[in-house]
Amino acid sequence: MYSKSGGLDIAQKIVERSLTTNLNVVSFTCLLDGYVKLGDINPARKIFDSLKDRDVVAWTAMIVGYFQNGLNNDAIELFQSMLTVGPKPNNYTLAAMLSVSSSLASIDHGKQIHGVAIRSGEESSVSVGNALVTMYAKGGSIQNSRRVFDHVSWNKDTVSWTSMIISLAQHGLGEEAIELFEKMLAIGIKPDHITYVGVISACTHAGFVEQGQNYFSLMQNVHKIKPTHSHYSCMIDLFGRAGLLQQAHNFIEKMPVEPDVIAWGSLLSSCKVHKNVELAKIAAERLLLIDPENSGAYSALANAYSACGKWDDAARIRRLMKDRGVKKDQGSSWIQIKNKVHVFGAEDGSHPQKDVIYITMAKLWKEIKKRGFVPDTDAVLHDLDEEVKDQILSRHSEKLAIAFGLISTPENTTLRIMKNLRVCNDCHSAIKFISKVVGREIVVRDTTRFHHFKDGSCSCGDYW
């Protein structure tokens, strides 16, 4: 029965357990956890429901199970019933719930869990502290991350330092991230392979190519960490974003492991930024060999062609993509106003206040163009009239979310926007202007990082 899909391990675990303990909560929680690891959440829940004496570990295992299988709402629901009818959450439970919070649209939930952690005296537990640092950073407040890191009295370990370094890097504070890494080394905390992913990526986003290379050597020679695919990809990204495409290409061709999707994807996106069609073709072809379903490869390749006006080639790629049935993910942005999350797609006409939103955006669009903003019509993938392109750009989801935020909040309020994809070039430039025109701070969360727009510039220093 357990012979397939790794089930043998579970069976073995149970047998071992039942030899050393009585066959009760512990063994069943072990079984529950086994199902969770296989992604079989329903049988896991059945076991949980059938348990008579659920202890804190069983509750936590079930909550974690939901989280790891992407079922945030179920995790939250179960945690809430744990608070009323279950045992007191421990540091494992709270750390897991903070991870759940990190992936939500609003920071409020995370703050509530922080409150629970303080009241139960778990704030200074390492795992809770680490999760707090990440939760606040992903929620947009790097200040709060730093506050936890610096002022909560706790025994910080490698994960703590790594979390803070990565958080700083994601907020465009590459120099501070590197400073912190140096401090970490100075006081004798050992970096591990993930620390180095963060450090090299910090160098990448700060444009420190040479320093990134030095750290890559340090990692191998001093800390004896063997580079993984992640590190090689980080290095390609380091060269590529800096525009050193030849170096990036050399690196990928001669690195000692087979380049993966991320490696080629990274090179491809750099080719797009620096408009190198020839290399983009090579990268995209190699990428599609490994992963023919990769919508990003088609889009990026089409994008590279569009960027230099090769419309026919761009159209050919889009057709190929369609023929192969590969779907492009739709971009969407959302903003929380009071207790409601408002979601926008590109050219979204579904919001009840769409008219006011469009009018607001049109006004802003005019105003920022007057101040020198030039729409990046190259970013539009089709061969259309400039005027139509212009309108498509002005209705990207993040711009609509911002327009809505502006009319729904008092002056000077910081706007916090979330987006499911990377912010496009045009939006990035437009939002800089908007922040200046309306005198507001606008924080936009990408899939992976933060942009703090203020007074006409962005924290990423346009290096993202």
Next chain:
DNA sequence: CTAGGGTTAG
């Protein structure tokens, strides 16, 4: 038996 940190892209 339960926990915390990750690089590309759309």
